[in-house]
Amino acid sequence: MRKNVGYLFSFLGLVFITLINPVEPEAANHQSTRYGNGFHYAFYDSSVNSTHEQYFNLARTYWNQSPKVGIGRTYSRTAYTDKYSVASGDINTLVLGEVFPGYYDTAGVAKYNIGMDDKWDFVNLVLYTNTMQYAGGSSYSLSTASHVAAHEVGHTVKQKHPPSNISLNQSVVQTGYTFNNLPVIPGGSGNVQITTYDLNSVNSKF
Numbered sequence: 001m002r003k004n005v006g007y008l009f010s011f012l013g014l015v016f017i018t019l020i021n022p023v024e025p026e027a028a029n030h031q032s033t034r035y036g037n038g039f040h041y042a043f044y045d046s047s048v049n050s051t052h053e054q055y056f057n058l059a060r061t062y063w064n065q066s067p068k069v070g071i072g073r074t075y076s077r078t079a080y081t082d083k084y085s086v087a088s089g090d091i092n093t094l095v096l097g098e099v100f101p102g103y104y105d106t107a108g109v110a111k112y113n114i115g116m117d118d119k120w121d122f123v124n125l126v127l128y129t130n131t132m133q134y135a136g137g138s139s140y141s142l143s144t145a146s147h148v149a150a151h152e153v154g155h156t157v158k159q160k161h162p163p164s165n166i167s168l169n170q171s172v173v174q175t176g177y178t179f180n181n182l183p184v185i186p187g188g189s190g191n192v193q194i195t196t197y198d199l200n201s202v203n204s205k206f
């Protein structure tokens with residue numbers, strides 16, 4: 001769920017000092033049923049300024065190219081809408097963004113003690129723009145930030161990290177960003193184009 005750049009320790013006991021991804025706990029399937037299937041709304045909270053809005057807009061545009069997905073924007077948060085926000089992250093962890101799935105208990109109270117493999121009703125999504133700028137350095141741009149946003153929004157439509165033979169160019173949900181060479185959203189910010197891999201993957205989930 002979390003997207004970052006950092007050191008990875010292999011569970012085989014070998015230590016790889018590498019700039020590929022992360023300490024992100026990965027859900028096994030992301031096959032859970034979200035309320036409203038692929039069609040739902042996103043609410044941008046007050047932390048999102050006019051620049052950040054573009055990241056989220058392009059990320060929605062990316063996934064909305066699937067006929068199975070329709071993520072609209074709403075200006076008033078209600079139950080079952082996702083919430084998008086921006087926060088100041090800890091650059092030492094190099095986490096670029098995270099998603100937090102939530103659900104409503106029988107009393108209607110929002111709870112978050114679940115993972116992406118459980119049934120969720122909505123997702124809170126956070127981008128750490130300061131960490132993105134730190135990791136991206138001179139390559140930080142609208143297109144790179146939008147790639148990170150599209151990665152996280154992908155998790156909200158049941159996308160898990162693809163197998164390692166799928167490249168960053170083939171899927172925005174792939175991990176393995178490197179410092180000063182963050183990937184850009186496919187097509188670039190002016191002509192966002194969902195990849196074949198991501199299109200087929202999201203179509204298969206709904």
Ligand SMILES: [Zn+2]
Nearest residue numbers: 001002003161
């Ligand atoms: Zn992720």
